[in-house]
Ligand SMILES: Nc1ncnc2c1ncn2[C@@H]1O[C@H](COP(=O)(O)OP(=O)(O)O)[C@@H](O)[C@H]1O
């Protein structure tokens with residue numbers, strides 16, 4: 001079992017490709033975390049379900065949300081807490 | 088397509104109704120009625136089978152349905168019919184925590200709104216309120232500028248977008264949204280005679296000339312209503328009549344009890360006709376009058392004037408329907424009056440006031456006409472006169488009476504006029520230009536002011552006629 005990170009994007013979001021790259025980088029090498037990328041214009045139901053307002057929104061397993069683009073160092077620190085928790 | 092707001096008077100104010108492809112903002116302070124008004128707008132469209140999407144940022148849908156029920160809207164029935172949808176949109180859903188940066192846009196709510204609009208086929212989208220929405224953002228400026236995309240995308244869809252926005256008390260500049268929207272409907276509240284009065288205006292309208300003047304806006308159990316300044320509905324007020332039919336109508340049915348009415352005239356315009364007309368009307372209605380006489384307006388003169396216009400008031404005089412409080416019961420010259428009045432002390436002024444109170448107590452008469460106050464203002468010192476006027480006004484309100492005070496605005500200082508106007512509830516002004524007399528209402532406790540209208544004086548009752 002792995003913890004899921006949900007990443008909401010949209011075609012108009014200019015920071016999203018960078019952020020998605022960073023996320024894939026961090027999560028790609030771990031078994032403990034998995035990433036689901038959702039484009040709100042293609043999957044509005046999910047956007048509804050998670051009450052998405054701003055893009056990008058990252059939903060972490062502890063229900064914390066990151067709204068707006070952040071840098072890699074910040075994301076790694078966030079992910080580390082889950083990796084420690086899982087091990 | 089034009090969508091009616093369901094409130095006829097509001098439709099008139101915004102050039103017929105809400106235009107598709109346009110965005111409107113309802114602005115007002117907290118509790119002014121933005122949510123209530125937007126719910127009524129939704130209802131107006133729903134009643135015509137126009138689908139509505141209502142986006143709420145602070146209040147949960149169940150609460151809004153209940154809010155609607157308090158006005159018998161039965162919004163649930165429209166939801167069941169698939170005509171209405173409430174969507175809660177807020178940045179921070181319950182039991183989540185947020186980290187925010189300034190690198191984001193609002194494509195999330197744009198996508199959600201567009202999808203809902205499509206499934207409902209919504210032609211009216213209401214967003215209540217943008218202020219509560221923006222307040223959730225740490226980087227409010229980014230949110231506001233990104234919200235421009237929301238406005239552009241949604242109004243592009245051949246639908247109407249209505250935003251509500253909380254105005255701050257000391258707002259001196261227009262907010263960004265105000266530039267972008269096609270119309271601004273403004274609700275203002277003010278405290279008057281211990282009552283909250285709401286006023287509505289349209290300071291901005293792209294499709295037509297904006298209605299800058301304010302109309303009365305009323306929220307009660309039966310819903311919202313707007314009293315148009317030019318011609319408010321007659322049924323609203325059970326008021327005392329002035330006796331000039333058209334004037335009563337334009338003032339919203341008459342004068343509410345407890346009002347101080349200031350009638351301003353220039354030196355040339357004769358206010359006698361209006362004085363006699365008010366007196367005559369009240370006598371005929373059996374209300375009776377108290378005349379507070381003055382240099383130009385003493386008992387003998389009034390009786391004489393009535394004779395001149397062939398109106399017999401002797402029966403009323405015999406029955407005691409008219410109470411004269413005469414300061415000088417004969418014609419005095421201005422010099423004589425000045426001499427007499429200079430002897431008048433503050434004590435005398437109080438005794439005149441006491442006399443009036445006694446007259447109130449003795450009789451049913453609750454209408455008082457103050458003869459020309461101009462001389463008093465010139466004779467008494469300014470502070471004394473103002474104290475006298477304030478005292479009388481207080482008295483009038485206490486007794487739920489109505490006072491008509493006549494004054495020549497050219498003969499008193501600007502400052503004095505401003506003070507009197509402040510105290511008065513209703514201001515009617517006569518003025519002359521090119522041999523034509525005009526009447527206008529500058530102030531009204533009911534919001535029923537009107538612009539100058541031509542007046543014709545006649546020899547017989549009715550002595551005054553207001554032309555269109
Ligand atoms: N059922 C009702 N009957 C009469 N007046 C009501 C009712 N519900 C609300 N109001 C009036 O509406 C006002 C609140 O309006 P609202 O639209 O909620 O304000 P806001 O501008 O903050 O959205 C209150 O001041 C109250 O006077």
Ligand SMILES: [Mg+2]
Pocket residue numbers: 121122123215216
């Ligand atoms: Mg509200």
